[in-house]
Amino acid sequence: VKRKTKPAGGKRIDRNGRGGLTSFPGNLHLVLVLRPSSLLSPAPSPTSSTDLGFRFSQDDFMLKMPVVMLRSVGDLLRYIDEHHLTSDFTGTVQYCHSDWIVLRTAIESFAVTVKEIAQLLQGFGSELSETELPDEANAIEFLLHSHTHRYRQMKDDIRSVLKEGRILQSNLETAKASRRDGVEERDIQADMDTVQRLLAQLRDMEEAFDGFFEKHHLKLQQYLQLLRYEINFHHTAVTIYWVCVLSDQEKEIPSVGSTVVQTEQLLKDLEMLDSHAQEEMGRAQVVILHGHQLAANHHYALALIIQRCNELRHHCDVLTTSIRAKRASLTRAKDLLLRLEEALRWCDEGAYLLASQMVDRFQTKEGAQEALQCLSCHQERAPSYLKNSQDTLSLEFEAILTPQLQSQISMVTEKLSSVQSMIRNREQCLRKLADIQVRPIQLVAPRPEPDQTSQRCKSPLFSPKHGTGLSNPPSPPMNITIHSILFSFPSTAQSSSHETKISLYHIMKELIATERIYVDELLSVLLGYRAEMEDPAMSSLLPSALCSQKDVLFGNMPEIYQFHSRIFLQDLQGCLETPERVGACFLQRKEKFQVYERYCQNKPRSELLWRQCSDSPFFQECQKKLDHKLGLDSYLLKPVQRLTKYQLLLKELLKHCTEDQYRCELQEALHSMLELLKAVNDSMHQIAITGYQGDLSQLGRVVLQGGFSVWISHKRAAVRMKELARFKPMQRHLFLYEHALLFCKRRDEDTLDRTPSYSFKHCLRMSAVGITENVKGDVKKFEIWYSGREEVYIVQAPTVEVKVSWLTEIRKILTNQQKLRNGLYYYFYLSPLPFVCLFVCLLCGYTLRFFSSSFFCLSYELIWI
Template sequence: MAEANPPRGKMRFKRNAASFPGNLHLVLVLRPTSFLQRTFTDIGFRFSQEDFMLKLPVVMLSSVSDLLTYIDDKQLTPELGGTLQYCHSEWIIFRNAIENFALTVKEMAQMLQSFGTELAETELPDDVPSIEEILAVRAERYHLLKDDITAVTKEGKILLTNLEVPDTEEAVSSRLERHRQITGDWQTINKLLTQVRDMETAFDGFWEKHQLKMEQYLQLWKFEQDFQELVTEIEFLLNQQAELADVTGNIAQVKQKIKKLENLDENSQDLLAKARFVILHGHRLAANHHYALDLICQRCNELRYLSDILVNEIKAKRIQLSRTFKMHKLLQQARQCCDEGECLLANQEIDKFQSKEDAQKALQDIENFLEMALPFINYDPETLQYEFDVILSPELKVQMQTVQLKLENIRSIFESQQAGFRNLTDKHVRPIQFVVPTPENLIRSRAPFFSSKHVGVGYSFFQACKLFSKGKKTWRQNQSNLKIEVVHDCREKRSSGQSSSLDNDNTLDVLKNHVLNELIQTERVYVRELFTVLLGYRAEMDNPEMFDLMPPLLRNKKDILFGNMAEIYEFHNSIFMSRLENCTDAPERVGPCFLERKDDFQMYAKYCQNKPRSETIWKKYSECAFFQECQRKLKHRLGLDSYLLKPVQRITKYQLLLKELLKYSKDCEGSAQLKEALDTMLDLLKSVNDSMHQIAINGYIGNLNELGKMIMQGGFSVWIGHKKGATKMKDFARFKPMQRHLFLYEKAIVFCKRRVESGEGADRYPSYSFKHCLKMDEVGITEYVKGDNRKFEIWYGGKEEVYIVQAPNVDVKMSWVKEIRNILLKQQELMTVKKQKQQNQLTEQDQLSPHQNEGKQQGAFLSVEETESGHTSAMVKVCEAIVSVQAEANTVWTEMSQSAEISEEPEEWSSNYFYSTYDDNEEEDRPLMRPMSEMALLF
């Protein structure tokens, strides 16, 4: 309905149509009662009728009574002729209250939803204090929202109360209509209250679950924190016990490790109690249906597993250390047993071996010792290794093997002693005497000084050491400034006193047998000496109990100090000594014995080359407590340096014994092989001697091994002359010659200056400063020089440089000239063969291309000639022998005529083949540096 005013009514219709929630089907228009208003209404509807008709039907009513035709009077207010009791202001108040309540309920729902989303999406922290703080903040917000819900519920209930009709007598007649009026609003409010109650119930349920989860999350983090702390502590203890895994060291260190393990075990007991408490707490959480049940059970299992590992590792470590302690105890007892055995051997004086009673007493002492040491000597190595296999580290294995080897050798020595003593007890045997050199030759050969009265059957190595110390002391008192240089001098004649010690046996067989006996007996002593040094010094450097006595820098110098002595001992003990012993009844086999193993003797060259480095180490650490303790245990009167000299002494003594044996084996079976063995040992000594000199060369640029094999070396006086400019005159030699040490190699001659160092032992090993090098492919010699038959010339580069060399004697000179001549002849043969090959290649090329034009042939031929003229030495020929009596007496040499012409012309060449390191204070001119331009052939 609307007021019948077309302009305003039209706008109302449009607003109602837009705001009404449903569809409009009919519009009832009540006309005004006044004439003017009615007239205007009719005119207005007439003009706007089409607009109304397009959208909805409009009915014009003339009076209020016409409304009853369309609407029930119960639905109309009294103003419109109805009976409906209606207050519009009251309706507006209720309507606003209902709409506000509905809006409040909606906002509350949004707040609850936002709070729930925040709880679900917010990432929880990883530390317990932050979790507790978040839990408190969320609980506070929950209580605030709970209060808001309570207030909204109270407001809704008040609205419902206001919408209810009072139960009075005046209202009884109109209750039904009143109820009908408020039914819609009441249902709306009731529905909103129901939604509020549902939201509150859901919110309470959500909060209970969330709170429980947060509390469990906090409990989980506390449990995890306790778990991580325990794991860290357990791993720390495991690492501590792992540090005790190294079973190396001495017995004191093992004791200290056992004590540390006991302390660690005590600390682990408190930790294991905490672990059991945490595991019990985890089981309680799991029993309360914690949401992280699987994780808690896993953590409990891990903690239980780590606890078991800690207990088992400590238990296993205790067993391991106990076994290690037992192993070290056994090794210590075995070493003490070895020391007692060595002391027993050392205390047996050699004089006691000469009587039957003393031999029986010594034999009884040995048997008592063997009975006492039987548990160690007869201990099965396999059983020992099986029992201690778990704890056997490489160091312990080495110690065990060392002690085992020491026991085996001591047992073998005692068995040998027993056999000798039994022979003495059965029958007193005359001692076999050594054949020793005279004191003069003793100085040169550095052999041990034994007299014929000192050595008998069954003597031990320790007694030999005592005898050697006496002889060494006498020898040191009589000699000074002695060189440790490998020499090969011949042994002189024996003294009459020594020959008388052979019991007047003048036959060659008896003499030969005595020399052979001396060779075998001294070989046994030599092997025992090496064994004692290796066992008493070298092996002790690996003994942890001796580390405190040893300077730290000395521990890694074992290979330098002893060189390859272990290799030498192994060769003599395992191979060579048994071969010599097989020659006892067959002296003719001595020569083949040396020849078959001549290559093995090269190990002595390596030992001698290392000797200077070894002595440097010894001089630096000779006063340390380690060497003194080892010497005390071995009962040695001499220091280690005397025993380190044994291999050098032994290799020089072989040639002396072989020479004596050859002297008494002339025209006998095997004498030729014996002579060959002697030559082999002399060559070996020369090779060793040469190598000792070569390693003393300093300042050479390059590798000396590239110069080939060293043929000879020695000291000479040298003068140098030059051709200068276009003249042929030589520089007159200086009055004072230069002292040079020459080294002759297959490919060069090296000039060095011997350096004289001051101080103790300075002359033991020479030092050479490199000066220059002459390539053999440019060298020629003149055998005889006027004025002195000890001189000869070495000229270089077609006599551009002439070196006048004066030897100590004529024999040395002739040896050098002979060797240089042989080298030049070999080079000439190689040049001739090379030239012949080149000519054959050119001939084959000419045969393959016979139809080439003449111009090309001539060009090729000229090219060959140019090549020959540029490298004359590569195609040298013997054209003519020139003997110049006036200039150089008795000089035999041949030159190419073309080379002579070239040598007369002054030329400048690059330095490709020459090194020079002249000292400024020697006033020596640098030689011209020329390439190979000529070759001399000597006959």
């Protein structure tokens, strides 16, 4: 180990007794070897161990300078001055070798520690640089915590080493102050420079490490911020996306409604959408503000953050613009529809005013003036925009006009022109009546009474011979003449036709008015009760039995409301001027009315649930908010009541309709509504069937149902005798389907609603059924036999009419089956599998099985050849 300069004569003895190697900073010119002197040491000899050891050392190191062997310390003074020798060698230099070793060990240990610190910092820096950043915020936070903890530990280690270096430097300064020799001071100064250099190196490493970790820590923090920003952006973007989807769905609905009610509903839906959108866009604005803050702090992902902010801002701007434009369009459409509705109301009031004015009151001048004043007041109440032409109105609302709105404007304009023309004609006639002056009465002298005697002798006074030129024929009464001139009343047939049209108009007006009330009532129930069940503020009042049961309580009422508010009410309003065409309207929407069948089938479950929860404070609070005088159960009965109302109104329309074409349509519409009522009634009975193992829908629709007395007989003797012993008939409730006949037993349940149930007993496939229409002994009986009279059922109907209707329907079903047997029984189509054809039965629609060159139908148990 190389050492710094030390006083001459310094040596180190290893455990083998050899002198340790010491290096000097200058060139060696002379080596002085001092023999050890101790009491136990023998006199030196040329072959002593010291000589041998030295000789080996000299040979090993191949010394090329003179070596002087000294016998004593005094010989050393001949070569070195005593001021350069320590006290061990009788010199004056104050030197402690152990202190020097401790100091050198401390310096070397400090240098090694600094080197280790540098390696640790380099390793930790490489680890931080090579760390892969995870995609989860929790993992990033863990990295931040762990790296910060290790950084603080490293900082503590650096501070500890710096403190150790400062202590060492302080010790060196103390040692330097105690030395007076310049050489010793230079040696200590060199050691101090070494320690100072190590301290400076350590401070540089600490500063570099602090800067590196600060950047690394900032990077992790920014990455965590970016990750959280991305998560917030993703959530907000998903929300904005769904809001855009809702907006797209809203755009599918026309931007203008066809009625005021529909337009107001669209505006309400739009406001709900806008409220939801405002909440989401508020969150988006927070994310955009967060992004701007990150960008202002010179985030390393500046470009990505700006892109995300611009994307969110674009979504918000598009959505805001779309909602604003749709609101403006709907508001304009509502304004137009309100004007048209007000115009129609004015026309209706005008027509009603014309129809309600009594003709007999026009006989006097005062009556005519009063009627004229009423018409003038009605004209003054006319809306100002009615004075504009159709083109002016179309130009004003050009931006929102649709073909449907244009047709409504044309219709209203035509009706307006017609009513105004009628009012002008009536006013003209009334003015003529009011301007007529009463003729003054002329006084004439009385004619003397003729002589009765001479009267008898003369010819009759009003004979053609004597009456000529004596007196003019009596003129007709003035008032009759005036009426015939001014009003020219129609004939009896024309008057009857006019009254018929007025009656049809009033019936149609009543139908539309009640339809509007019905739609409004449905909407109030859906918003005031059904929607409130989802309101968290009302959840505390909601009974536990009603949780997730709103579809049971209200059934498919939302579907019924959608059909009437968006479709059927508009159809009826289109028939206001032509009430005869309402029959075609009912026929066109015939399939849509099937929603009532599902509603009525759910009605028993709804009533049962209502009876369980009718006393709940929830319903009382909802009824209070709606200001309804009746409870919810009364409004749940509205659809059933409305369905029965239609057939009554159709009957009234049919009674007053005279045109054959429209009468046929009305008659067919009435028949369809009666059939619907019957189907609803039959379905209500069908859902009460219990014990049937199978799907009743596979049997087709219910054609007829009713109670009968039934006797059964079989071909088998044992069963036949048993059945013959039964003289009393069985009471059975029969259900005639398109594909089967079901025998059930009616059971009257002792429940609150008194609804019966029907226990299934037997099923006959119509493909194997035959009938005998007449049975001896009773005109109300007929036979139903099965499988070639294996089983025979004698059925007694309550009345002959019921028997005839059942035989007629059974005959139709059997006839249709016979037609299918005589014609094409199946059809085939290509399967998606290659080279495979499938044959389908025309009766049931299921795939046929092929065997022995024939096809077999499992549903009807028939074989098609």
